[in-house]
Every structure is written in structure tokens, then in C-alpha cells.
Amino acid sequence: MQEKIPIAEFRNVSVWFDQGNSRIEVLKEINLKIYEGEFLAIVGFTGSGKTTLVSLLTGLLKPSKGEVLYRGKIVEGPDLERGVIFQNYSLLPWLNVYENVALAVNVVYPDWDRKRRDAQIRKFVDMVNLTPALLKKPNELSGGMRQRVAVARVLATDPELLLMDEPLGALDALTRGNLQNEILKIWGANKRTALLITNDVDEGIFMADRIIPLNPGPNATLGPEYKVSVGRPRIKASLNSDPNFRAVRNNILSYLADLGEAAKQSKSNGLKLPDLKPLTPGLRSFPFRRKAI
Ligand SMILES: Nc1ncnc2c1ncn2[C@@H]1O[C@H](COP(=O)(O)OP(=O)(O)O)[C@@H](O)[C@H]1O
Numbered sequence: 305m306q307e308k309i310p311i312a313e314f315r316n317v318s319v320w321f322d323q324g325n326s327r328i329e330v331l332k333e334i335n336l337k338i339y340e341g342e343f344l345a346i347v348g349f350t351g352s353g354k355t356t357l358v359s360l361l362t363g364l365l366k367p368s369k370g371e372v373l374y375r376g377k378i379v380e381g382p383d384l385e386r387g388v389i390f391q392n393y394s395l396l397p398w399l400n401v402y403e404n405v406a407l408a409v410n411v412v413y414p415d416w417d418r419k420r421r422d423a424q425i426r427k428f429v430d431m432v433n434l435t436p437a438l439l440k441k442p443n444e445l446s447g448g449m450r451q452r453v454a455v456a457r458v459l460a461t462d463p464e465l466l467l468m469d470e471p472l473g474a475l476d477a478l479t480r481g482n483l484q485n486e487i488l489k490i491w492g493a494n495k496r497t498a499l500l501i502t503n504d505v506d507e508g509i510f511m512a513d514r515i516i517p518l519n520p521g522p523n524a525t526l527g528p529e530y531k532v533s534v535g536r537p538r539i540k541a542s543l544n545s546d547p548n549f550r551a552v553r554n555n556i557l558s559y560l561a562d563l564g565e566a567a568k569q570s571k572s573n574g575l576k577l578p579d580l581k582p583l584t585p586g587l588r589s590f591p592f593r594r595k596a597i
């Protein structure tokens with residue numbers, strides 16, 4: 305992140321949904337720059353507008369007000385340069401695992417010969433440990449397996465901007481850890497830009513250069529940014545003894561705890577309770593988690 309070139313930018317972006325006579329106000333005047341080459345994480349509460357934020361970057365959703373730019377141009381619609389892994393990614397049900405990944409690979413690498421594309425597909429299916437399920441259809445897979453196919457599919461296409469909306473939430477700790485490392489490897493090796501939405505602060509700190517909380521909605525705004533000045537490659541087992549890690553973790557957790565406290569006190573505005581949770585075993589839970597749930 306030497307040069308500060310924003311690859312993507314939100315300028316005064318608000319989003320609301322009109323439903324009959326009522327209006328659901330989701331995001332309010334969001335200003336955000338995502339810099340080329342960085343790994344940015346956004347953490348936030350359920351229902352605060354994280355998926356809405358990602359949908360804006362994909363172009364699947366237009367802002368009600370303001371602009372979302374990618375490389376200086378207003379985002380008009382989905383494009384392969386902005387690859388996305390959604391929380392509940394829908395695979396094509398009539399295609400097997402291989403074919404679901406192939407579909408994306410064939411579109412992104414039309415010039416490659418069959419053998420090279422085949423190798424690419426198999427490499428990424430293997431990376432998510434689904435080689436034994438290569439010929440299975442989505443309805444024969446568990447939720448976690450389907451999520452892994454979605455991860456493989458996007459990583460195999462190596463997008464410039466990798467958008468991840470709670471991509472690892474449904475997975476067991478081991479798979480999750482492995483995929484975190486694979487994502488970091490691809491991001492680092494290919495000098496890509498990544499945006500990770502997560503409800504797991506520790507996952508955010510482990511992976512990102514910068515973490516920004518999304519304050520609870522309605523009319524959610526971005527909180528302060530926290531820089532993660534922990535060197536790479538990061539080793540999970542030794543993070544707890546890294547003073548930078550501990551400091552940034554404490555700062556983010558107390559910010560979120562204050563938000564949780566404030567949310568609890570405003571009873572009438574329909575705020576949902578936080579679903580944030582720590583990943584690293586042995587460290588204390590969020591203070592608000594005990595009270596709120
Ligand atoms: N298409 C839509 N129509 C109406 N309300 C929506 C729509 N999409 C999202 N919302 C509302 O916007 C808020 C934020 O949703 P979302 O971005 O999915 O939050 P998060 O991903 O942080 O859990 C929620 O209250 C949700 O109900």
C-alpha cells in the first residue's frame with residue numbers, strides 16, 4: 305500500500321428502500337476509499353448494512369444517493385474484475401462442482417486451452433478439499449461444502465477486487481483457517497485488493513491491513529478506521545503475543561462494546577443484537593456478548 309490510489313470509492317453514499325408508505329434507511333452518507341493492494345475488513349452487526357455495502361460495489365445495487373466508483377468510473381453493474389463471494393452464494397443447481405467452477409473459469413480465461421483451464425479448475429477445487437465431490441451437484445453437498453465451491457469459484461478467477469461477504473461463516477474452524485490462508489496467499493501473490501466483511505474481529509485482524517466498523521443502522525455510518533500494523537506473513541498462533549495485535553484488538557473490541565451498549569439502551573429503534581464473536585480461543589469474549597445474548 306505504498307501508493308494511495310483508490311481502486312474503489314464511495315462518495316456520500318446513502319441507501320434506502322421504499323416499501324409502501326415507509327422507508328427503510330440503511331446506509332447514510334458513506335465515504336470510503338479502498339486502496340489498490342490493500343486488504344480491508346469491515347466488521348459490523350447483523351442488519352447494519354454490510355451486504356448492502358458489498359452489493360453496491362458489485363453493481364447489483366445502485367445507491368439511492370451518492371456515487372460508487374471503481375477505477376474512477378461509476379459502477380454500472382457486475383463485472384468479473386470485481387469478484388464476489390456472498391454469504392449465501394447460489395451455485396447453479398444443475399451443474400456439478402467441477403462445472404460450477406468451470407463456468408466462471410471459462411468466462412474469465414477464454415484464451416486458455418482446455419488443458420490449462422481444466423488444471424485451473426482442479427487446482428482450486430482441490431484447494432478447498434472438494435476433489436472427492438468433484439462430480440456432485442449442489443443438492444448433494446452440505447452448506448459448508450457449497451460455500452467452499454463458491455470460494456473456489458471466485459479464487460479461480462483471480463479478480464482484481466476480491467469482495468467477500470462473510471465467506472467463511474458456515475465453515476468449521478479448520479477449514480476456515482485453511483481458507484483464510486489460501487485467500488491471503490492469492491491476495492499477496494497476485495497483489496490484489498480485498499474487501500472482507502466479517503462478524504469475527506479476530507478474523508479481520510488476522511487478515512486485514514485496515515479494519516473499519518460499520519455502526520448499527522438504520523442510517524448506518526462507518527466508524528473510525530483501525531490500522532493493523534502486524535507484519536506478514538502472520539502466524540495465528542503467535543498473534544496473541546504481538547503487542548500491535550493486542551492493542552488493535554482491544555481498541556476495536558471496546559469500540560464495538562460501546563456500540564453494543566448504546567444499541568441495547570435505545571430500545572425502540574428495532575436494532576438487532578450483535579452477532580460478533582471472537583475466533584481466537586483463550587481470549588476473553590466481547591464484553592457485550594455476555595450481556596446481549
Ligand atoms: N431489498 C431490500 N428491501 C428492503 N430492505 C432491505 C433490502 N435489502 C436489505 N434491506 C434491509 O437493510 C438492512 C441491512 O441489510 P444487510 O445489508 O443485509 O445487513 P447485514 O449484511 O449487515 O446483515 C436490513 O434491515 C435489511 O432488512
Ligand SMILES: [Mg+2]
Nearest residue numbers: 354355391469
Ligand atoms: Mg449480510
